[in-house]
Amino acid sequence: MGNYTLKTDNVPKELLIILDIIKGNKITTELLIDTDWKLFTQLLIHHRLYPLIYPRLKDYDQSFFPSHILQIISYKYRMNTIEMLKLSGEMIELDSLFTNNEIMSIFLKGPALALEIYGDISLRTSGDLDILVSIDQLESVNVLLCKVGYKKDEYFSTTLDDWKWRHHHLTYYHSEKGIKLEVHWRLNPGPSKEPSFRELWERSSRVSFSGHSIHLLGKEDLFLFLVTHGARHGWSRLRWLVDIHKLINKDVDCPSLINRLKKYDYMRIGGQSIILSNQLLNTSIDKYMTNEIISNCSKKLANEAVFYLERMINLHSEPLPEDVSNFHKKHMFHLLSFRQKLLLILSFLYxxxxxxxxxxxxxxxxxxxxxxxxxxxxxxxxxxxxxxxxxx
Incomplete structure (x- = not known):
């Protein structure tokens, strides 16, 4: 990465301590002086990092961190483990339902992702299940989900066919089970170019849950999906960046990955993600990848993303403060390549x-x-x- 350094002067000290713990850096008592423990806890919860932090706190003496903080983190960890087990069971049921009805499905995140790149479902949080299907089978999926108790959230109009490319998923909720499900037919909202479902299916990998085989995106496609999702949300939750850190260490095929980023116009955000991962999590980046993917543009985008780390921003909590809203709109436009910007402008004519x-x-x-x-x-x-x- 050369002499490049991310500007983190205004990032809360408490978040930097959290990152040090994740990186395995030894925390000293001097570093913890004047720590705002309420903010520390809020940041852990906001960035969804408490499952990753909890096992590492066992390396320290019981008196090193305030007891009430340890109790909160322990409780959140246990509750998350229960939630991930519940989601795992539902994931297996849904996969069986679709398989028995000849519907090909790929799980995008949730327990499948946690097991694949963390090796343990308890080390990552997930608020819902995300599943990718072919757009041709959406209606069949809808019928099946309604039969087993899911209700669709009609949050956009389907009067015109623009929904097929402007949007990328439908949301369902099972009130009895308390489970939210997002059914995707695209990886990202349009207008954008991306692999077809058939390509993603043929390159998909499998992860086993109690002997049941679940389809997950192949590593390079998974990287593509995770960086586009994280960048679109400003990396406002560091859990998404930890995903990148873990995935890069899983023997990703760098030439294939770079070819895919080039093909779909995501080189700049691919570069942004590995800069952030390297600078914040000490991710070791392949020299070939560094030479091919890092640019002045990706460095600029990485520094812009620090804005989201300097405060706790929930982009789904509207209305956003005016300064956050204005910055986010500009940053989203900066993420786009020239071709993507042109497509976006042309899409307003539709x-x-x-x-x-x-x-x-x-x-x-x-x-x-x-x-x-x-x-x-x-x-x-x-x-x-x-x-x-x-x-x-």
């Missing part, structure tokens, strides 16, 4: 479901939304401004 709300047309006339798009967009803007004027 009709949105809001256009249907403004001017409902029968399906046979939906083609008219394309030439009418600029006028409908302008009309919504005018109506929005009028409402603001009246309310003020």
């Amino acid at each position: 009709p949105y479901p809001d256009d249907v709300d403004v001017l409902p047309l029968p399906k046979r006339l939906h083609f008219l939304y394309f030439p009418l798009r600029p006028f409908l967009w302008s009309w919504r803007r005018v109506k929005g401004l009028r409402k603001q004027t009246i309310s003020s």
